[in-house]
Amino acid sequence: MAQRLPRLSRHARGVVDSVERVGGQAEFYATTVTSIWFAINRYKSETIRLIAAMSLGTGALIMVGGTTAIVGFLTLSTGALVAVQGYNQFSDVGVEALIGFASAFFNVRLIAPLTAGIAMAATIGAGATAQIGAMRINEEIDALEVMGIRSVAYLASTRVAAGVVVVVPVYCVAVMASFFAARFGTTFFYGQSTGVYDHYFYTFLSTTDLLSSFVLALVMAVVIMLVHTFYGYNASGGPAGVGEAVGRAVRTSMISASVVVLFVSLAIYGQTGHFNLAG
């Protein structure tokens, strides 16, 4: 068969391979998610160690203050962006008083979740891929299997669990930083009175919005950690392979995270958007 129809059979094999890859990925994710509970119970100290390492960063990242500081810094700059962009646009139409509203609305719904997700993919996620990938290349994962440790539970599930725990304080920092930067930029650089800003800000800041953006951040953390652990776990091809795996993981997780954000936020806010300007 293979000799008679070389091109056709190669094509068919390609299709079968890609289907198999999707299946393998799905199987890995299923194993990871189902063994989270097992991992938390059995590998408690490993999970706690990972939580500490993720929130404060590892290696050279410690010098710049770890994940929390990086996420805070990125959201600071996007918050400042709200101030710059929003103030200029709003003052075009003479409603620059409403900039507080823009901060409460866009930061919570759009900017903070997306930025925090991207920053997490870049710091925690890429770090996890690099670690697990290096372990795979050094055949440490095979050694784990030989020692009778469930490698998926020990490496991937613990990281997913740790990611979910870490994202809560990190996201708090992110939201606070974006609010602070928007307020600081508007009141300090553009000279709007703080009273006006605070009035509109608190009028339009809604608790449900904040809570649902937390849900967004949690979902993103799970997706990002799953993608990154998968690519690290399946790294191959020496030192270059680890680097490539990190790059591919960052690409995939950013895409999947933003698609997830889109659908989850459409599901949460719905078509009408649950929004009343009148209060």
Added chain:
Amino acid sequence: MALDTFICMFQRPFAWREYLLQTWFVARVSLVPTLMLSIPFTVLTVFTFNVLLVEFGAADFSGTGASLGTVNQTGPIVTVLVVAGAGATAMCADLGARTIREELDALRVMGINPIQTLVVPRVLAATTVALLLSSLVILVGLFGGFFFSVYFQHVTPGAFVAGMTLITGVGDVVIALIKATLFGLTAGLIACYMGTSVGGGPAGVGNAVNETVVFSFIALFVINVIITAVGFQVTL
């Protein structure tokens, strides 16, 4: 290192072949992520914006919002993410692997300056691709926003198109392109620096790629804020 790169940029001979290869490589790596990222980003922006506009009773202006958001912010930011996340990581992994295999030292022994033959073409390739990508992002983003507004939120297509050029003008587009060029340059420099200063085996390469992503994100977001502020002073 950055200074060296700039000096070598204007020195002969310029590594044309490597430049073209790298441009093609970066473009190939980042094309699909660009399309996949820019659509959800714009749709999300347009969705949030339209909710607001419908509440005002000004849904006809959703085109204005879409073009404003896409050209000024989403376009450059998606370009940043793709250039840093896809292009820079791939470049850093490639260079890092070469450093680990001591290929760069071999080049130096042969009397070839690795900065001139490897780094300069890569940095320029990242710059070129970032510039080209940002226009693609803006285009795809506007299409995405259009379809979403017209078919899901029932905005009149004519009003959408008419509103697009209401606030956003040539100046904004030029600024967006300048931003993208600077992003590409910075991300390329960071990736090449991290790639050439790798040490410590496979884990070292992984960490270098990780640091590349983090540092270039930080640098690019800061650049974005500054240029946005400067751009408003210039165009207004």
